[in-house]
Amino acid sequence: MSTVALRCEGLVHVYREADTDVAALRGIDLVVQEAERIALLGPSGSGKSTLMAIVAGILRPSAGRISVFGVDIERARERDLLRIRRDLLGLMLQGAATNLLLHEDAEANLAWALRGKPRADATLGRRILRSNGLGRDLRPVSALIPSEQQIVALAVSMAARPRLLIADEPTSQLDDASRDHLLDLFVDTAAAEGTAVLLVTHDEDVARRMQRMIHLRDGRIGEEASDEGRFAVIGTDGSVQLPTALRESWPAGALVDVDEVAAGEIRLRLRGGEGER
Template sequence: MSSPIVSLKNAGLTLRSGTGDVDILHEISLDVAEGETLALVGPSGSGKSSLLMLMGGLERATSGTVTALGEDLGALGEDALARLRRGHMGVVFQSFHLIPTLTALENVAVPLELSGVPDAAERAEAQMKAVGLAHRTGHYPSQMSGGEQQRTALARATAPAPRLILADEPTGNLDSASGGAIMDLLFDLRAQHGATLIMVTHDHDLAARCDRTVSLSDGRIA
């Protein structure tokens, strides 16, 4: 049996502030299999997004261990974490996080260029076509609708053919029609690459499309 692509063992997250420590996650133990689709659900403030950030090395566990893609994330420096994400993870945020001064095509090409891919522009163009935006490659984010911006963000996340896709409320800023189209696209792109998908969502219908659902409450797996 193959090793899990993500594994947390008694992982905790405490954020320190001037007014005292805030415990966000408590003793999370969870394995995610390669190729699995997993939904993280729970009320606002339950720790879903923080757990996703631990899995991507965007937050560091303050206790326990987090392993992803065969690497102990706690043992990696920031540069090594960035390389791991750039080459093998695709991250999709609720608020798109596109670079406003770059065109849609240039946004999609950024992770490919940073990885030294020789045909970055061609691959970015192919991925824009895959998300139905071949006609919008030269547009800037401010010239695009929310749905188009999220499609561009999906193209950017999936252009490097990542093994692991992390999505944090990817339809949270979209109307129901645009959100449904984005989710269909996300599952299609995941299937094309055989990637593992871990997604934070409040949408129970969306969670039901995943292989498994993990519910959080007060920073613990319920």
């Protein structure tokens, strides 16, 4: 099986809204290596949740190709998608009610997550619960505080030892201390298991705990950041998005001179403006 956890090539998704076609994704190219941890950032409507749903096999892309560990998602039959979600993916969606059986305790939630997986065991999930004082907690999940619920959600999503974990805003309802504790547990568990991570967040402090940060804007990847720096990304149509800090002073539709000043170096000059960038 491929060591590339996720590969997206020219991924497009269009949906209908009020008799109008709306492009949620506009040609996404993305590669996530095995055991690599990636954060997806962007404002509401940038395409983050759509991309996550396509990776999980919940939505079918309108165009382009996507594979998880070499298995084509866009061509897979429904039974194949079920097998992919069972054997390869872990899902940690937003909100406890989406991830968990609220009327059951943590241990029962682990058992539910592992149903239909005869070779799976609950060792990893129980270890996560025990290390956070929830191993013998008989309270229903609905009685737990939000930080405890998210620990149970992590234990459930990692219980079957997925090769790719998809997490949607796992810290959005937590205070800073609880957020940092969950992130420590999240990163340590994924690193120890060699699990690739695709994490959706609005919080750059959360995103910095991943190895790469991918910034989406208007359905396209505009920037990528890692320990090597922060870079704009050239789109398939040759476009480059301006950094957010420049967008107000360089408005859409403005005329820009583009000159190559040296090999591998260009100069952008706003027509009618005083400065150069």
